[in-house]
Amino acid sequence: MKKRTLPIVMLGCFSLLSVDVAAQELQESYIKWSNSSSYKLPAAISTWKNKKQITEDDNFFISRVKPKKRFRNEATQVRLNLKEGDDKRLIAWLPFNDPNKNALPDGVFDSEVFSMWQYVNVWGDWTAPLGRIPAALLDVAHKNGVSVSSVASIPNAYLNGDWYNYLRDLKNTNVQDAADYLYYYGQDGLGYNSEYWEYSNITKDVRDFHIKVTDIMRTRNSIYENIWYDGTDDNGHIRFDQGLGSHNEKNFGTAEHPCYSLFFNYNWTNSGLLERSVKKAKEMQRDPLYLYAGINMQGGEPKFQNWTHLKNYPISIGLWGAHQKNMFWESRNEKGSNPETQQRTYMLRTERWFTGGTRNPANTPEVINTLNYSADNYNFPGMSSFMTAKSTLSWNLQEEPFITYFNLGNGKFFNWKGERKNDRPWYNVGVQDYLPTWRWWFAHELLGRTNIPMGELDAEFIWNDAYVGGSCMRVYGTTSDEYLHLFKTSYELKQGDVITVRYKLVGGKAKANLVLTTNGNESQAVNEAHYALVTTEQNADETEWTERKFTVNADLAGKSLALIALHFTDTKDLNLYLGEISIVRGSAATPVKPSIKNAKLLAFGKLGVDGKIIFNMQNSKSEGEPCYNSDVNTSLFKLYAKQGDGEPILMGITTSWAGMYYSIPVDFTKNSFNLRLGVSAVSLDMKTESEIVWSDELTPPQYVYDDGIQIDKNVIKPNESFNLSYVDPRHTTGTWTIYDADHNKVYSGTGTVVDVTGLPKTGVYSLELNGEVHDGATTSTQTRTFAGYIQITPEAIGALPQINSLTANGQEQTINVNTGDMIQMAYTGRHANGQLSRGIETKEKGIAFKATDAGLTNNKSAWSLAFWVKYNSIVDGSNQFVDMRDQFTSWPQNNWGCFWSTYDGKGKTLQFTIRNANSGGDEHKQNWQVDFTPGVWTHVVIAMESNGTGVRERIYINGKQATPTNWELGSIKGTGLSTVYQNTTAWWPNAYMLLGIGRHGCAALNGVVDDVKFFDRTLTESEVEKVMTTSDLSDAPKASWNFETDATADNYFISNGQDTSVKLARVEIKAGENEGQGTLANTVPDYQAGCPFVSGTAYTVTTVPVWKAPKGALTETSGSDMQGQSKVSYTSAGDYAVTLTLTNSYGSDSRTFQVIKVTSATGIHQAENAEIRTYTVDRDIFVEFADAGKYGVQVYTAQGLQVANAAHDVVTGTKVHVHVTVAGVYLLRIVKDGKTVRTVKLICK
DSSP: OOOOOOOEEEEEEEEEEEEOOOOOOOOOTSSSSOOSSTOOOOHHHHHHHHHHOOSSSSGGGSOSOOOOOBBBGGGGHHHHHHHHTTTTOOEOOOOOOOOOTTSSSSSOOOSSOOOGGGHHHHEEETSSEEEEOOOOHHHHHTTTTTTEEEOOOSSSSHHHHHHHHHHHHHSSHHHHHHHHHHHHHOOOOOOEEEOOOOOOSSSHHHHHHHHHHHHTTTTTTTTOHHHHHHBBBBOOBBOOOSSTTTTTTTHOOOOSSSSOOEEEOOTTTTTHHHHHHHHHHTTTOOOGGGGEEEEETTBBBBBBSSSHHHTTOOOOOEEESSSOOOOHTTTTGGOOSSSSHHHHHHHHHHHHHHHHTTTTTTTTOOOOOOOSTTTTTOOOOOGGTOOOBBBOOOTTTTTEEEEEEEOOOOSSSSEEEEEEEOOOOOGGGGGHHHHHHHEEESEEEEEETTOOOSSSSSEEESSSSOOSSSEEEEEEEEEEEEEEEEEEHHHETTOEEEEEEEEEEEEEEEEEEEEEETTTTTOOOGGGGGEEEEEETTTOOOOEEEEEEEOOEEEEESSSSEEEEEEEEEEEEEEEHHHHHEEEEOOOOOOOEEEEEEEEEEEETEEEEEEEEEEEEEOOOOOTSSSOOGGGSSSEEEEEEEEESSSEEEEEEEESSSSEEEOOOOTTTSSOEEEEEEEEETTSSSSSOOOOOOOOOOOOOOOEOOOOOOHHHHHHSOOOEEEEEETTTTOOOOOEEEOOOTOOOOEEEEEEEEEEOOOOSSSEEEEEEEEEEEEETEEEEEEEEEEEEEOOOOOOGOOOOOOOHHHHHHSSSOOOEEETEEEEEEEEOOOOEEEEOOEEEEEEEEEEEEEEEGGGGGSOOOOEEEEEEEEEOOOSEEEOEEEOOOOOTTTTTGGSSSSEEEEEETTTTEEEEESSTTBBOEEEEEEEEEEOOTTTTEEEEEEEEEOSSSSEEEEETTEOOOEEEEEEEEEEEESOSSSSSSSOOOOOOOEEEEESOOTTTBBBBEEEEEEEESSSSSSHHHHHHHHHHSSSTTOOOSSSSSOOOOOOOTTTTEOOEEEEEEEEEEEEEEESSSSSEEEEEOOOOEEEEEEEEOOOOEEEEOOOOEEEEEEEEEEEEEEESSEEEEEESSSEEEEEEEEEEEEEEEEEEEEEHHHHHHOOSSSSSHHHTTTEEEEEEEEEEEESSSSEEEEEEEETTTBEEEEEEEEEOOOOOOOOOOOOSSSSEEEEEEEEETTEEEEEEEEEE
């Protein structure tokens, strides 16, 4: 489009600090978009006409959700003044997700789950080739009544060559064939980035083709809509910024025969343009809302007048930006690069854009001219200022129930009906549920539009729990009286319909009711007292979902449901999860089982196996006619896998007739790794499923080894044992040798895991590992060095917490008490508190000081920067390290600057780049081999050398120069250290030295920084060694910051070096209007335990006990690192567990006491529980049954992953045995006759 100017894994109590850990994800070879690299729509139509498929992977591109119809009800609008003729439409002409993946199912949690569909009419998938769109995107959009089209990205040039031939072939395509193709695949239009010019009437011919196709499609698909970028006029000539007139009226089409909706270029603020366009559209008897005023989100255009002008005209909104990634998605790392942080930031960016800076459409900021799209976009008016929230929730409940689990379509794990089925990250936006209509419409009154609360209750989506999928909705805060409006509906209810709400009261107290209103009485709740959900007497319980069912009676039967809301009163510190809201009529038919067409295994590594399955459903549709899931009584499909005769693992769900599997768990102790892939169809009411149909046994492809290593403790004391191991359980053995700082060998051992009994002296130790290293299909034996990988720290600075004992009423295992009894909990622990140097935890915000303040006036000076850094985590891709740039200058210099450095977390390479000039030029790039390990302190020196005309850098790690691998300067390249210097003139007077602040495409630093020193000279190698081992100022730094003194009131740290005027701060970027632009804002420093090898005492390590007692009341809690106590009581009979976690700056240790058996004061206990005894012996779980019957025995990890599930028909006295392979805390659930009769936590050692 023309831009015109005007994973850390927890085992026991310790973190495994691993190197080279990566997720398995979608690869280019997994799913075929086409059978050739020169895919074109005309050829695709011809191929489909003859073969009824484009590739064997077609089912990944066929929508199985029929577009839902939207409805209007002005009484449940936020803005009552928005009538149908003024209610703007919106086209999101944007790329979806990353360009190489689009919306295809993936194994990456941090993928795009756009969720503001209620404010979108058309999604133009900018990176989808014309006529080919992933089905997942089509399905989620169709549920919400949104049309999806692909885009022909025709360049801004004279039309010739390939694009001329493309359009020529398209206009010669059979019209009926084209319409049948689009209908079959579920595509809702075609889009054209039309900014070309031509003289052969091809524009007219293509237009005539589209008018005929549209005439057919409008009889089949009510949301069909083509999009034309209004750069090329009716005659094929360039004619930007003229609005609708005689030059483009044919492209717009007539009321009887519409052709394209027009996407205006960005200069529509010209005097009279919109007014003339509205008048012309009405003269043509066409709705002017199908004219879209273009918004260039990347370039910030129109710049000076946009929303204040547009709001006065019935012209709609068209969003563009950019070519490869949309702007919401592209820079979602503004708050940090942790995957969940990025997801939350993306959600905030979209919520503020569409519902205003408050995220509440009933209380949006005033309409001003701003195009900011950041997460802190507090002053933005939001699209909801110009349009109503649309809903499709109005179909016949007899044909399909309404069910939402608030699942966004991605997760760090997968849950089904509240049970953890696997702990693999996943992504499939096609299974996204129906989400709240207006978004977070809070009000003090039902349908309140003026009395809007601020700072009381709030809501969001979270990814740490789910009833189905990988997410749920959270409501939190404190209020005396507040409504949250959830869904705009128009369902005709009948007697006996069942309304279900499922929630978890995780914390706090509240009274909450379900609020239902009907059409004609939208502001009047129907018998609210009957629909009570939460009472103030209810105790918090984060372990179980609470179900509330309501059967429709005379109050609602025969009426049309208009609104679903929640009413909160007497609410304090609420933390409520919503996992389901549904309305179900009767019972749905169980679908027939699918038939597998193809199944393949695609990759095999330490995380498991990737695979795909393609299947069909028996149906009565004619060949070439679309078949939707509802046609075959199906809501979605469950994807299973199993190894040999093992238990099936539910890996995920899909709406497509095809599914992807990522990282299927494999038991490496078994002789065979062969797998079967399975699929079942789930009924429309989600209550039953077909038989699972299984593929033949499949052999995984060649195993890809991971050579990464890990250490089991991040803080080690003298003579404390620890172990080293490969992260890959199938790796061959290696020889592990540890050297002290003087290179004396202090340990050597061979194996895949080695146990080190302890090292006697504090200090930094290096590890040499001799073993196999894998590079694709090549294997070689190498010796790798991990400098400073092992660090033994003094006792005085504190240690990891460790629980030595945990008792209840003085007992270490099962006790029996009555309801109301006060139980005395107590613990003992190791000495873990201490004092040490104080560092600054960046939390992905960064450290900065102004370059000129430190004496730099150009980019050719000699200088050195030294600091200690400890990463908490490192992303596999690009990580920003140290840059010098002016964040407020123009793009792209504001994200690169004078020099920049990027650390590749997967390739272990630090690339340092020196700019030639402000305007660009050849860049000096030097690659260094550097191995940063999360949890390990590393000393870094960047020494900039100057030869008088140019500069180059040297990198030192832990006192030694890192290995330079290769370099380049324009066409000149070499290995080792660069022999040329960069004669740079790049300089911005407002440039800052930035450590870990992040930039476009690069993660910010998530870690701790200590003892920062800046020198106005190039340090020699001997000086570097001294700087590492010296915390005082004898090395004469120009500026120095040890963070032992508190920051000033404006959050600056004052230098204690030679120049005390230089100030440093922890900073974040406040996004500006234009791409990449922003200002550096000081933030309150987050103090953390500093480097143990730096002198200092400003940071105190304090160990804090945290008790959890689900359904119990905790009182009189106190404790330290070495001992503590709490009291707990229960009001109901049952079996309970209490968990203690000791936490400090270094980590945590947890232990669970079980079981506390509580009997009612009358002496009556639950019979089922009394007749079942459970206990563990090492890693074996035993269950003894006193009563005969049919029982289910299920075992889950502490993270909720199901590891055992078996049915047993037992006789009296039967003992059932379950073996688990890994020590840890487990949840045992026993089910009888479909009812859970006992749930208990167990420790397997």
